[in-house]
Amino acid sequence: MLTIKNLHASIEGTPILRGINLEVKAGEVHAIMGPNGSGKSTLASVLAGREEYEVTAGEVSFKGKDLLDLSPEDRAREGVFLAFQYPVEIPGVSSTNFLRTAVNQVREYRGEEALDAVKFLTLMKEKMKLVEMDQKLLSRALNEGFSGGEKKRNEIFQMAMLAPTLSILDETDSGLDIDALRIVSNGVNQLKSKDNATIVVTHYQRLLDYIVPDFVHVLYNGQIVKSGTKELALELEEKGYDWIKEEVDSKATV
Amino acid sequence: MSTLIKQDILVELLANAGTGFEQVRATGKEAFQAQGFPTNKSEEYKFTAITKKIEQSIQNFAAAGAFEVTAAQVKEHVFEGYAGDVLVFANGHFQPELSSTVDGVEISPLSDKANTALGSIAKPEKDPFCALNQSSFDGGIFISVPKKAQIQKPILFLNFFQANAGQVIQPRVWIEAGDFAEVTFINHSVNFSDASYFVNKVVEVKGGVNTQIRYYKLQNEGKNAIEVSNIETDIQKDGRFTSVNVSLSGEMVRNNLSLNILGSNSEGNMYGLYLLNGKTHVDNHTNVDHTVAHAESNELYKGILADSSRGVFNGKIFVRQDAQKTNAFQQNNNILLSEDAVVNTKPQLEIWADDVKCSHGCTTGQLDEEALFYLQARGIAKDQAKGLLLYAFAGEVLEHITDESFREYCIAKVQERLGSNF
Structure with missing residues (x-):
């Protein structure tokens, strides 16, 4: 579904990603871990099309298309979904109007009929249950005055509404208490199918108790330096990142 | 001369x-x-x-x-x-x-x-x-x-x-x-x-x-x-x-x-919106003079400026010595859509009474790129996302119009402007 080859990206001339290679197939869950500043969030942002990042080399193909060639909105319409690390508060834009515009633009792109108000509300009610979303939140402006946990739940709710094929969760667990973490993970797990894939970007292993990955990759200095199964995450939890850094740095000096 | x-x-x-x-x-x-x-x-x-x-x-x-x-x-x-x-x-x-x-x-x-x-x-x-x-x-x-x-x-x-x-x-x-x-x-x-x-x-x-x-x-x-x-x-x-x-x-x-x-016990409200393009120059000078106690004034002016348009906002609030317990609020927010657009904004408060609540604030900035990206990342086309954000910004003023047909007319004019010229 997603193939990343030798991806290099920089921000304001500073290289952040230095040759990422990754293959994600339908039905898989990949975890991307790594110390602070290793490039995890940059990778998520580059895949979603954030403009500040400049791709300097490499290619990304998504369902056979050149992902890097698409605008952020077209990536979303093709089925890429980024759950933001810091969801943006947008005063004056109602959550419901925003979602309806988004859902219908995505549907139009996919050649599906726009949802009328009744069908949209039905879909919304159904998906709200998934993340135990309070109706009251949706009558407010988008993310405005939401708590950290509410914002993250709203991300997963939007993900449910847009039915992506590739979901990228950028540190969705950060700042969540255990109840919110359970609700959010539960939502993500229910949305999993054999046809879609998930990339979980996280600093901590804790989330992976709830969203169990098929593969774990360690990102360091802009490269994937180690890949393994969920046991690798447990090892990282126990030993920290230093042994990986040492392993990589010693190789580099040889 | x-x-x-x-x-x-x-x-x-x-x-x-x-x-x-x-x-x-x-x-x-x-x-x-x-x-x-x-x-x-x-x-x-x-x-x-x-x-x-x-x-x-x-x-x-x-x-x-x-x-x-x-x-x-x-x-x-x-x-x-x-x-x-x-x-x-x-x-x-x-x-x-x-x-x-x-x-x-x-x-x-x-x-x-x-x-x-x-x-x-x-x-x-x-x-x-x-x-x-x-x-x-x-x-x-x-x-x-x-x-x-x-x-x-x-x-x-x-x-x-x-x-x-x-x-x-x-x-x-x-x-x-x-x-x-x-x-x-x-x-x-x-x-x-x-x-x-x-x-x-x-x-x-x-x-x-x-x-x-x-x-x-x-x-x-x-x-x-x-x-x-x-x-x-x-x-x-x-x-x-x-x-x-x-x-x-x-x-x-x-x-x-x-x-x-x-x-006393009276209220003055001033709301304004200016959507400017081309070389249009719009200057709003407002003046509220609180001469008696227990009155309130509210002011919100918002501007969106494109091309080489120019906006001026000058909001004067006088609170005279007898005007105790005055509540006076003033806000001016601007979005500049081009390098050549200019806004001069000046709040001017003269307060002679000592038991009052007065506040003022002004902001001038660009369209929030982070918010724009957020909307795009959900599948909304860039132009439409811009329009949505600008309209959300402007709408706060228009909601003070009580006559529905006039409000709708203004909304349509504003949306037309946000869709076509900006």
């Missing part, structure tokens, strides 16, 4: 002014001659070089006078779904045969009301353009809403402007409302020419005890027109006055809005 100030421009204008109001006009003339056109040293007109603009565009200072407006034109320019009354003006001259009569409201041409205390609210010595209008206004209307009258339907001033380059239009409006009266006015202008004419308008609103007056204005001037508007009101005990001003176009527009809070 400006060459305009040297010329006796009043000769021509006064020659055209109707009869009556001799004393009023003489006072206006005197006040104008004392002040002259504002120079570039004038603090009040520091960011708006209006005298220079007038010198460039207006040569002979002749009044444009009335012209014929047809019923079909009136029909065409009333908003869809509008259910209120309509008063039609041609270059400031009232057209009774095209206008509604409003049940319970006295409406007459100013020329029939020679005893009207013009200049008693909008005092000519405070502003040269106010003085100029008082010396030589042309046409005008008198409106009196009697005590306790609840005028449910709004009254629309439909102003048709047609002038040649260099001509001057000086409308004058007097509104008085008896105690406990309630009324809503909508001011809308339609221009039939792209010439560089000059509109210099004065509106005086005399409120009573517990009156509720709303005054909405949509400014959609001809692209080469210069407009100066002075609106001033006296707010009495328990009274409320709400102004909403939406500016969309014109070569140079200056709005002076002054609220005199003269009675």
Whole structure:
């Protein structure tokens, strides 16, 4: 579904990603871990099309298309979904109007009929249950005055509404208490199918108790330096990142 | 010194002014001659070089006078779904045969009301353009809403402007409302020419005890027109006055809005939106004078500026020594969409009382790129996402318009602007 080859990206001339290679197939869950500043969030942002990042080399193909060639909105319409690390508060834009515009633009792109108000509300009610979303939140402006946990739940709710094929969760667990973490993970797990894939970007292993990955990759200095199964995450939890850094740095000096 | 100030421009204008109001006009003339056109040293007109603009565009200072407006034109320019009354003006001259009569409201041409205390609210010595209008206004209307009258339907001033380059239009409006009266006015202008004419308008609103007056204005001037508007009101005990001003176009527009809070437990609200493009220059000067205790004023002006447009906001709040327990709030927010757009914003608070709540704030920035990306990342096209964000920004002002058809009309105009020009 997603193939990343030798991806290099920089921000304001500073290289952040230095040759990422990754293959994600339908039905898989990949975890991307790594110390602070290793490039995890940059990778998520580059895949979603954030403009500040400049791709300097490499290619990304998504369902056979050149992902890097698409605008952020077209990536979303093709089925890429980024759950933001810091969801943006947008005063004056109602959550419901925003979602309806988004859902219908995505549907139009996919050649599906726009949802009328009744069908949209039905879909919304159904998906709200998934993340135990309070109706009251949706009558407010988008993310405005939401708590950290509410914002993250709203991300997963939007993900449910847009039915992506590739979901990228950028540190969705950060700042969540255990109840919110359970609700959010539960939502993500229910949305999993054999046809879609998930990339979980996280600093901590804790989330992976709830969203169990098929593969774990360690990102360091802009490269994937180690890949393994969920046991690798447990090892990282126990030993920290230093042994990986040492392993990589010693190789580099040889 | 400006060459305009040297010329006796009043000769021509006064020659055209109707009869009556001799004393009023003489006072206006005197006040104008004392002040002259504002120079570039004038603090009040520091960011708006209006005298220079007038010198460039207006040569002979002749009044444009009335012209014929047809019923079909009136029909065409009333908003869809509008259910209120309509008063039609041609270059400031009232057209009774095209206008509604409003049940319970006295409406007459100013020329029939020679005893009207013009200049008693909008005092000519405070502003040269106010003085100029008082010396030589042309046409005008008198409106009196009697005590306790609840005028449910709004009254629309439909102003048709047609002038040649260099001509001057000086409308004058007097509104008085008896105690406990309630009324809503909508001011809308339609221009039939792209010439560089000059509109210099004065509106005086005399409120009573517990009156509720709303005054909405949509400014959609001809692209080469210069407009100066002075609106001033006296707010009495328990009274409320709400102004909403939406500016969309014109070569140079200056709005002076002054609220005199003269009675306690009263409220003055000023809301404004300016969506500017091209080279349009819009200057909003507001002034609220709290002279008594226990009153409130609220102000929110928002601007979106594209191309090389220019916005000026100057918000004065005076809280006099007797005006304890005043609540005065002021906010001005701007979004600049281009490198060449400029906003000068200046809150000006003078507080002499010691037990008050006053706040002011202003922001000027670009469209929030992070918010834009967030919307795009959910599949919303960039242009539409921009429109959504800008409309969300602007909508906060429009929601203060209570008449639905006018609000919808403004929303449509704003959305059209956000969709096409920005």
